[in-house]
Amino acid sequence: MTKQAAASESSCQIVRSLDAVGEKWSLLIVRNALRGQTRFSQFRDELGIPSDILTARLGTLVANGILEKRAYQEPGSRERSSYHLTERGQGLKLVMAAFMQWNDEFAPAPKGKASIMTDAATGEPVQLNWMGSSGEVLTTDDVAVAPGPAATSVWEPLT
Amino acid sequence: MTKQAAASESSCQIVRSLDAVGEKWSLLIVRNALRGQTRFSQFRDELGIPSDILTARLGTLVANGILEKRAYQEPGSRERSSYHLTERGQGLKLVMAAFMQWNDEFAPAPKGKASIMTDAATGEPVQLNWMGSSGEVLTTDDVAVAPGPAATSVWEPLT
Numbered sequence: 547m548t549k550q551a552a553a554s555e556s557s558c559q560i561v562r563s564l565d566a567v568g569e570k571w572s573l574l575i576v577r578n579a580l581r582g583q584t585r586f587s588q589f590r591d592e593l594g595i596p597s598d599i600l601t602a603r604l605g606t607l608v609a610n611g612i613l614e615k616r617a618y619q620e621p622g623s624r625e626r627s628s629y630h631l632t633e634r635g636q637g638l639k640l641v642m643a644a645f646m647q648w649n650d651e652f653a654p655a656p657k658g659k660a661s662i663m664t665d666a667a668t669g670e671p672v673q674l675n676w677m678g679s680s681g682e683v684l685t686t687d688d689v690a691v692a693p694g695p696a697a698t699s700v701w702e703p704l705t
Numbered sequence: 706m707t708k709q710a711a712a713s714e715s716s717c718q719i720v721r722s723l724d725a726v727g728e729k730w731s732l733l734i735v736r737n738a739l740r741g742q743t744r745f746s747q748f749r750d751e752l753g754i755p756s757d758i759l760t761a762r763l764g765t766l767v768a769n770g771i772l773e774k775r776a777y778q779e780p781g782s783r784e785r786s787s788y789h790l791t792e793r794g795q796g797l798k799l800v801m802a803a804f805m806q807w808n809d810e811f812a813p814a815p816k817g818k819a820s821i822m823t824d825a826a827t828g829e830p831v832q833l834n835w836m837g838s839s840g841e842v843l844t845t846d847d848v849a850v851a852p853g854p855a856a857t858s859v860w861e862p863l864t
Contacts, residue, residue: 559808644803649718659853694818
């Protein structure tokens, strides 16, 4: 079950998402969780994040229902917690892939791609595409951000 | 022309993206720019962001080739700068839409959607879909993040 303890009060979906994961370390912890990491020491060593900040960020991600804690115990050690993506956390693949595709298009690293999105069954590459209501694929230029039913401000044409 | 003055040194596309826009105010400035805002006073008044922080964030977004500065002058006023999304900045629609869809699926606001993505020509809603190499639509569960050619760490199966 995902918890909503730290739910955002904004109606803007972007603000709501950023309230949940809009902090660089949080997104990088999720990235590493999507790579299969689950343990405090793995996140700390891989990310080089100070322990106190890692503890705080893991707590926020658990409170936001993105990670869930499970207990594990290795022989001769005390019981520790591991951290696993919830369904909501797995859903952040969408955000990660958007960041990846945006970077691949506009500012690719000279050494190539550190990660790719694949069809888990076949290993073939997949990508995010804009799709209209009748299934047609659209380009970025074809799409606009428009006020929804809960919009609170006046929007202006792009110039 | 987009500038790469503040290019990230990482190979990870997510780190590279976060180095460019991974800060809440930066993403909200881009959000408002996608709503058609161009002026310092619009961003300041709409976002409630302190002027010194707004100045710094606009400077970073310009340095990263996401916004470009243009001069404008109103009668009786001094010349001022307005800020317009570059092609790279427009590409962030993808990231905004990912945040929106993720929120819509897992933590929608009680009052409904503040914004929606539409086909600019028809006003019909559009969405981001995962698509395989032969054009088939996949679900989030179908896709995985996998190491790319520039991966530097060992990845583990998700548990």
